[in-house]
Amino acid sequence: MKPKARLMNGEEVGRALRRIAHEIVERNKGAQNLALVGIHTRGVPIAERLAELIGSFEGITPEVGKLDITLYRDDLTEIALQPVVKKTEVPFDVHGMRIVLCDDVLFTGRTARAALDALIDMGRPAVIQYAVLVDRGHRELPIRADYVGKNVPTSQHEVVKVKIASVDDADAVELHEIPS
Amino acid sequence: MSGPRPGARRAGRWAVVGAHLVDGDGDHGVGDVLIESGEIRAVGEGVGAAAQTSIDAGGALLTPAFLDLHAHLREPGQEVKEDLASGLAAAAAGGFGTVVSMANTTPTVDEPGLVGELVEKARRLPGARLRPGAALSHGLRGETLTDFAALQAAGAVMITDDGMPVADGRLMRSACEYAAELGLIVQTHSEDPSLRGDGVMHEGAVSQELGLPGNPDAAEAVMVFRDCEVARLTGARVHIAHVTSRRAMEVIEHFKALGAPVTCEVTPHHLTLTDAALRGFDPVFKVAPPLRSDADVAYLREALRRGTVDSIGTDHAPHTRAEKDRDLTSAPFGLPNIEVAFPVLYTRLVASGELGLDGMLRLLQDGPAAVMGWPRPRLQAGAPADLVLLDLETERTVDPTRFASKAKFSPWAGEPLRGWPMLTVVGGDVVFRLEDAAA
Amino acid sequence: MTATVQIALTEKTRARRRNLLDFAAWSSDEVAALFGTADVMAQVLTRTIKKVPALQGFTVGTLFFEDSTRTRLSFERAARAQSADVISFAAGGSSLSKGESLKDTLRTIDQMQADLYVVRHPTAGVPYQLTRWTDAAIVNAGDGRRAHPTQALLDAYTFRNRFEGFDGFAGKRLVIVGDVLHSRVARSNVELWRKLGGEVVLCGPPPLLPPELAPGVRHSHRLADAVEGAHAVMALRLQRERMASGLLPSVAEYVARYQLTARALRSAADGALVMHPGPINRDVEIAGDVADGPRSVIETQVASGVPIRMAVLYTLLVGKR
Numbered sequence: 001m002k003p004k005a006r007l008m009n010g011e012e013v014g015r016a017l018r019r020i021a022h023e024i025v026e027r028n029k030g031a032q033n034l035a036l037v038g039i040h041t042r043g044v045p046i047a048e049r050l051a052e053l054i055g056s057f058e059g060i061t062p063e064v065g066k067l068d069i070t071l072y073r074d075d076l077t078e079i080a081l082q083p084v085v086k087k088t089e090v091p092f093d094v095h096g097m098r099i100v101l102c103d104d105v106l107f108t109g110r111t112a113r114a115a116l117d118a119l120i121d122m123g124r125p126a127v128i129q130y131a132v133l134v135d136r137g138h139r140e141l142p143i144r145a146d147y148v149g150k151n152v153p154t155s156q157h158e159v160v161k162v163k164i165a166s167v168d169d170a171d172a173v174e175l176h177e178i179p180s
Numbered sequence: 181m182s183g184p185r186p187g188a189r190r191a192g193r194w195a196v197v198g199a200h201l202v203d204g205d206g207d208h209g210v211g212d213v214l215i216e217s218g219e220i221r222a223v224g225e226g227v228g229a230a231a232q233t234s235i236d237a238g239g240a241l242l243t244p245a246f247l248d249l250h251a252h253l254r255e256p257g258q259e260v261k262e263d264l265a266s267g268l269a270a271a272a273a274g275g276f277g278t279v280v281s282m283a284n285t286t287p288t289v290d291e292p293g294l295v296g297e298l299v300e301k302a303r304r305l306p307g308a309r310l311r312p313g314a315a316l317s318h319g320l321r322g323e324t325l326t327d328f329a330a331l332q333a334a335g336a337v338m339i340t341d342d343g344m345p346v347a348d349g350r351l352m353r354s355a356c357e358y359a360a361e362l363g364l365i366v367q368t369h370s371e372d373p374s375l376r377g378d379g380v381m382h383e384g385a386v387s388q389e390l391g392l393p394g395n396p397d398a399a400e401a402v403m404v405f406r407d408c409e410v411a412r413l414t415g416a417r418v419h420i421a422h423v424t425s426r427r428a429m430e431v432i433e434h435f436k437a438l439g440a441p442v443t444c445e446v447t448p449h450h451l452t453l454t455d456a457a458l459r460g461f462d463p464v465f466k467v468a469p470p471l472r473s474d475a476d477v478a479y480l481r482e483a484l485r486r487g488t489v490d491s492i493g494t495d496h497a498p499h500t501r502a503e504k505d506r507d508l509t510s511a512p513f514g515l516p517n518i519e520v521a522f523p524v525l526y527t528r529l530v531a532s533g534e535l536g537l538d539g540m541l542r543l544l545q546d547g548p549a550a551v552m553g554w555p556r557p558r559l560q561a562g563a564p565a566d567l568v569l570l571d572l573e574t575e576r577t578v579d580p581t582r583f584a585s586k587a588k589f590s591p592w593a594g595e596p597l598r599g600w601p602m603l604t605v606v607g608g609d610v611v612f613r614l615e616d617a618a619a
Numbered sequence: 620m621t622a623t624v625q626i627a628l629t630e631k632t633r634a635r636r637r638n639l640l641d642f643a644a645w646s647s648d649e650v651a652a653l654f655g656t657a658d659v660m661a662q663v664l665t666r667t668i669k670k671v672p673a674l675q676g677f678t679v680g681t682l683f684f685e686d687s688t689r690t691r692l693s694f695e696r697a698a699r700a701q702s703a704d705v706i707s708f709a710a711g712g713s714s715l716s717k718g719e720s721l722k723d724t725l726r727t728i729d730q731m732q733a734d735l736y737v738v739r740h741p742t743a744g745v746p747y748q749l750t751r752w753t754d755a756a757i758v759n760a761g762d763g764r765r766a767h768p769t770q771a772l773l774d775a776y777t778f779r780n781r782f783e784g785f786d787g788f789a790g791k792r793l794v795i796v797g798d799v800l801h802s803r804v805a806r807s808n809v810e811l812w813r814k815l816g817g818e819v820v821l822c823g824p825p826p827l828l829p830p831e832l833a834p835g836v837r838h839s840h841r842l843a844d845a846v847e848g849a850h851a852v853m854a855l856r857l858q859r860e861r862m863a864s865g866l867l868p869s870v871a872e873y874v875a876r877y878q879l880t881a882r883a884l885r886s887a888a889d890g891a892l893v894m895h896p897g898p899i900n901r902d903v904e905i906a907g908d909v910a911d912g913p914r915s916v917i918e919t920q921v922a923s924g925v926p927i928r929m930a931v932l933y934t935l936l937v938g939k940r
Contacts, residue, residue, distance in 0.1 A: 390765055507741075508744050
């Protein structure tokens with residue numbers, strides 16, 4: 001599918017992630033007791049990149065977890081014929097931790113809500129924050145991100161596609177039109 | 181067709197005109213049948229001119245009404261499933277002029293008084309003639325014999341425990357000895373209870389696949405052998421009902437070759453359905469003896485062609501829809517079929533070329549008459565005016581909601597069939613008229 | 620999403636669902652996906668909060684015309700762990716009389732508008748009959764001796780997880796020993812294992828292993844021959860009624876010829892697993908030391924019941940229709 005527009009190139013994505021990593025450390029006054037949990041699918045490589053970046057300038061690399069929120073969604077009957085459930089791997093105790101949930105795009109807010117429920121079912125974090133690369137508006141729930149790479153106004157007929165170098169061919173953020 | 185409504189008593193002379201006349205003596209070409217006082221007065225071209233009213237057959241086939249030696253009319257005691265009125269009306273709709281009713285009712289028809297009541301009630305009902313069968317043993321329990329002579333005097337034409345096999349060989353022998361002396365036919369439901377077990381369908385590859393308890397053909401063959409042997413021993417006329425398997429038919433052939441006084445019957449469903457029908461898990465197809473394999477059905481059809489089969493009997497076994505909507509263990513055995521029996525047989529066996537029309541008619545007319553020792557049904561002066569007019573051309577879909585029977589469901593529901601009875605006459609009265617027949 | 624759209628979806632989603640009556644309408648890929656989902660469900664059950672909201676708002680009805688506390692509780696747990704509501708109808712209760720019209724029984728129960736029914740009945744075919752009269756999904760929890768698909772699923776799932784170096788079912792041989800004739804577990808395992816690409820051998824005394832059962836599957840009446848090269852050997856429970864009804868001479872005779880002993884298992888393949896659908900008759904169809912031994916995965920089978928049933932409920936209820 002050819003993109004309608006390229007919203008961020010590789011350099012811009014890199015810079016945004018570096019900035020977010022710094023903001024996380026600043027807001028949480030260091031990397032102690034900190035963990036990043038990426039929401040499947042692209043939230044995971046983003047969490048891993050952020051953890052690496054934090055490790056590179058703090059000397060402490062926060063733990064990374066992977067969260068599948070399929071079982072917590074409220075819109076399962078619309079999204080797919082057979083939603084595939086992936087494994088959740090959070091190999092540390094969330095109790096009392098400062099957790100930053102990481103995702104690629106913040107849209108309606110339903111994914112974030114499901115992720116909050118899933119995380120809280122695992123234990124009682126001290127603090128949950130939320131980092132996204134792109135906020136595309138059209139919130140349906142009172143959710144906001146603590147850390148945002150870029151704000152992009154979009155229409156309902158568009159889709160924002162995020163590519164991360166560790167899993168795709170390069171870093172990029174693209175805007176696509178939904179075929180009618 | 182203009183003419184009288186069903187049940188209307190006909191006074192004076194009336195006729196069916198312009199029909200293709202066929203009976204056991206052969207094809208008599210196109211002609212009329214003149215009827216008066218319940219009898220045929222004359223047959224042939226132009227005889228209908230002497231009639232006061234007439235029905236135009238439009239060239240359709242007119243033949244003596246069929247004889248069914250095996251139908252469950254469920255009276256007394258089971259009228260929720262069927263009663264004499266609905267059963268005899270359904271028989272008429274199927275083109276049957278005479279029905280022998282089975283005795284496995286509640287109470288069992290094992291007393292002369294019960295036989296008499298049935299005869300009396302049926303006399304006043306429009307529809308096919310009733311010839312009651314009476315039980316061989318009290319309550320069908322297979323322990324003590326009923327009073328054959330008294331039952332016969334009250335009107336019973338056949339002795340049968342049908343529904344139940346007569347498990348005890350000695351009782352069967354005694355029954356046959358008495359029946360032989362009185363000239364009564366003994367009709368048997370030949371299945372060995374111990375081999376039959378709790379089988380709900382034919383034991384074979386399909387029953388194993390479906391994980392349902394099976395009823396092997398050996399259960400039938402073993403009992404058929406016993407019943408034939410008792411017939412040979414006693415000289416009684418034994419009529420084996422609903423033969424379903426190759427093995428059983430082979431046993432009967434063996435005994436016929438020996439000259440044993442054995443006759444046999446096959447049903448419309450055992451000639452046209454197999455155990456594969458159970459794959460849908462619909463208890464409509466649960467019958468006893470069960471629907472068997474392709475090979476068995478093929479052999480039965482072969483036997484029809486060779487003339488080994490003496491008659492076709494419907495074994496019309498109505499139940500309520502709720503009873504047939506139970507699980508396969510709890511649902512009762514039996515399926516209703518009297519109204520569609522001829523169309524099923526005609527479409528599947530005659531129209532397909534497997535059996536000639538004359539062969540089929542013989543199995544429904546002369547065959548049963550010979551088994552019972554009744555006069556051969558004929559289109560001739562002096563014969564009772566029991567006739568059926570058949571439309572062999574028009575295809576109609578089986579619609580159980582329009583059945584006269586209380587059992588408004590069918591294994592053939594929704595199937596397009598030909599050979600529908602258009603008009604049935606019993607004793608000179610029109611007892612059935614197909615509603616949508618062209619005026 | 621507006622409220623009216625939400626309501627319309629709820630009405631629509633009760634329209635014609637899939638069923639799990641046996642594996643006739645299931646592909647091996649779909650079964651593999653089920654196993655993947657079961658992995659996730661198994662993990663949910665290890666958390667502090669052993670619950671997810673995936674089936675919130677759905678109602679699951681258990682219709683057990685034939686008693687089975689274990690299986691029924693397993694399904695109910697599978698439903699509740701996903702936040703579904705559960706209504707139980709048990710045999711002997713006023714709603715479920717055997718012998719009543721199934722259609723009428725179901726129509727009355729269906730007033731509860733359950734989204735899915737788990738059904739167990741002593742007569743084969745009842746789950747198929749029920750699909751005629753309701754739009755709810757039907758899961759067969761055992762019908763007569765015909766099928767018990769969730770048992771076969773948890774058996775195959777156990778093998779997949781416990782067989783050392785598992786690389787697929789192709790070329791794997793399952794040997795089932797015992798009263799095959801009366802066993803829906805055997806029939807469903809034959810169906811599933813073969814669908815997944817494996818091979819099955821059936822072993823038992825002649826009256827309990829008729830030749831027409833499972834065409835295309837090897838039958839053997841000698842245990843040592845049957846077990847040779849097996850990757851999994853499953854013993855079936857021997858029911859006392861079989862002796863009483865004259866089908867078998869005696870327990871001692873059966874034990875001598877068909878009991879799964881360490882000795883009998885010697886000719887099985889390396890790493891072969893010992894399985895049993897449970898509950899076991901210790902030292903009847905299976906020697907105590909084998910049931911407790913290192914090759915036995917019987918406890919894993921039991922533990923797999925809830926995750927597999929969670930995966931089944933999830934797969935049948937969730938997703939676009």
